[in-house]
Amino acid sequence: xxxxxxxxxxxxxxFAIIVGAFILFLAIYGVTKIMKTGGDFVSSRTGxxxxxxxxxxxxxxxxGRTSVLTMPVETQIHNRCTIAGSxxxxxxxxxxxxxxxxxxxxVDVGFPNKYIFSDANVEGKNFLxxxxxxxxxxxxxxxxxxxxxxxxxxxxxxxERIESEIFDLGQENLYLxxxxxxxxxxxxxxxxxxxxxxVYVNENMKSVEKNAEVVYYETDAxxxxxxxxxxxxxxxxxKRLMQRVNGLLAIYSDKNAIISMQGCSSNVDIFFLKTEIxxxxxxxxxxxxxxxxxxxDRQNDLESCKLW
Amino acid sequence: xxxxxxxxxxIQQMAFMLIAxxxxxxxxxxxxxxxxxxxxxxxxxxxxxxxxLLLVSKLANSPxxxxxxxxxxxxxxxxxxxxxxxxxxxxxxxxxxxxxxGIEVRKIYPLDELTECTSSNYPDCNYIxxxxxxxAQSSGVGVxxxxxxxxxxxxxxxxxxxxxxxxxxxxxxxxx
Numbered sequence: 001x002x003x004x005x006x007x008x009x010x011x012x013x014x015f016a017i018i019v020g021a022f023i024l025f026l027a028i029y030g031v032t033k034i035m036k037t038g039g040d041f042v043s044s045r046t047g048x049x050x051x052x053x054x055x056x057x058x059x060x061x062x063x064g065r066t067s068v069l070t071m072p073v074e075t076q077i078h079n080r081c082t083i084a085g086s087x088x089x090x091x092x093x094x095x096x097x098x099x100x101x102x103x104x105x106x107v108d109v110g111f112p113n114k115y116i117f118s119d120a121n122v123e124g125k126n127f128l129x130x131x132x133x134x135x136x137x138x139x140x141x142x143x144x145x146x147x148x149x150x151x152x153x154x155x156x157x158x159x160e161r162i163e164s165e166i167f168d169l170g171q172e173n174l175y176l177x178x179x180x181x182x183x184x185x186x187x188x189x190x191x192x193x194x195x196x197x198x199v200y201v202n203e204n205m206k207s208v209e210k211n212a213e214v215v216y217y218e219t220d221a222x223x224x225x226x227x228x229x230x231x232x233x234x235x236x237x238x239k240r241l242m243q244r245v246n247g248l249l250a251i252y253s254d255k256n257a258i259i260s261m262q263g264c265s266s267n268v269d270i271f272f273l274k275t276e277i278x279x280x281x282x283x284x285x286x287x288x289x290x291x292x293x294x295x296x297d298r299q300n301d302l303e304s305c306k307l308w
Numbered sequence: 309x310x311x312x313x314x315x316x317x318x319i320q321q322m323a324f325m326l327i328a329x330x331x332x333x334x335x336x337x338x339x340x341x342x343x344x345x346x347x348x349x350x351x352x353x354x355x356x357x358x359x360x361l362l363l364v365s366k367l368a369n370s371p372x373x374x375x376x377x378x379x380x381x382x383x384x385x386x387x388x389x390x391x392x393x394x395x396x397x398x399x400x401x402x403x404x405x406x407x408x409x410g411i412e413v414r415k416i417y418p419l420d421e422l423t424e425c426t427s428s429n430y431p432d433c434n435y436i437x438x439x440x441x442x443x444a445q446s447s448g449v450g451v452x453x454x455x456x457x458x459x460x461x462x463x464x465x466x467x468x469x470x471x472x473x474x475x476x477x478x479x480x481x482x483x484x
Contacts (some may be wrong), residue, residue: 012322016326023329023333030337034340045351045352049358055366139374247401247402248371252394255393262461263462264467305460
């Protein structure tokens with residue numbers, strides 16, 4: 001007769017094993033969820049704080065401002081943009097390095113009043129930011145240019161006005177001479193073989209070529225935007241900026257009605273600019289809009305009651 | 309029979325023990341979550357407060373408020389009163405735009421009773437509520453900054469630019 005007792009498990013043991021396993025599963029599941037929530041919390045808080053810390057970059061008299069954003073750990077800033085809604089949204093997603101792994105988050109932090117121009121993903125611990133107002137023909141917004149301190153930009157053959165602006169900014173990763181060997185070369189109207197260019201700026205065409213993609217700009221503020229950002233980010237932000245111009249045009253139109261009641265109306269016709277903006281499909285259309293905007297600015301300058 | 313009862317007793321003991329352990333973990337988890345959520349809330353409030361404080365100092369220079377060149381050259385911290393009255397009528401588009409719960413502009417001299425500006429009484433008023441969380445009045449905590457408030461004033465044969473001292477107030481924490 002065989003002894004079966006060796007394989008026998010009492011009910012108490014069986015019960016303890018099943019319930020114990022269940023408790024352990026719940027505990028592990030709970031801890032994982034809490035860690036994910038904690039990660040999301042840190043990412044969303046960091047994203048929101050970055051957005052808030054960009055408020056002082058709003059310019060007044062000055063042409064540009066620079067500042068440094070230092071993160072406690074290695075961080076990836078994912079720059080996203082949407083044109084949904086009246087003014088679209090600047091979306092920031094943050095991933096931070098924990099135990100050698102990048103945290104993943106689904107949390108998006110959105111800012112309708114910010115325009116950040118950068119690569120779609122910027123990585124580093126220190127981020128260098130400068131801002132510049134965009135006038136089109138009135139002030140539309142302050143454009144924010146975000147780069148990682150790990151990336152250096154070398155401006156080759158830059159026009160004098162750009163050289164003096166970069167010199168005045170004093171941003172540590174923007175070089176005019178003695179550029180580090182691994183820097184990103186931004187070439188102005190240079191198409192020779194002597195310099196290996198990563199970004200081509202054609203001042204005549206008002207275009208910037210980067211990663212075999214061409215975008216168009218008007219004003220220096222948008223030229224920097226095209227240099228520092230990816231194709232997708234740039235095109236989306238340009239559309240958002242035009243949405244803002246549209247919003248401001250409505251305000252200036254109503255302002256004209258208000259000052260008319262004071263006996264001081266303006267003959268600036270903003271209708272044409274609105275029509276051009278409504279037609280925008282890509283940055284290539286900026287040239288037409290800029291021509292109308294310049295006309296409008298000239299008209300406004302001649303008025304005794306200026307709208308802007 | 310006695311052995312059977314003893315075994316049943318042990319099973320009951322184990323079951324109660326397991327229930328107690330589970331309850332302990334659940335309670336500990338709830339306690340932890342409560343602390344986490346209160347931290348989350350205070351953190352969100354802190355970010356909101358920071359946003360309002362930083363925003364109020366720069367809001368006057370933003371395109372929807374600033375005087376630009378309309379009053380003889382570029383002026384810093386100058387709010388175009390005619391423009392913000394126009395903004396007030398277009399405010400629906402700007403819902404959630406600044407991430408705050410309200411914006412007001414109050415003239416601080418002369419110290420008259422507050423009269424809210426509407427399209428019918430403008431410019432004979434001293435308080436412009438651009439938007440607020442509730443319809444009656446601005447809610448939440450307010451932070452303010454001094455600005456120059458300029459507008460075009462038409463007389464019988466004279467049109468002049470009039471600038472007055474005002475306070476721009478940004479409200480946060482009142483829900484937008």
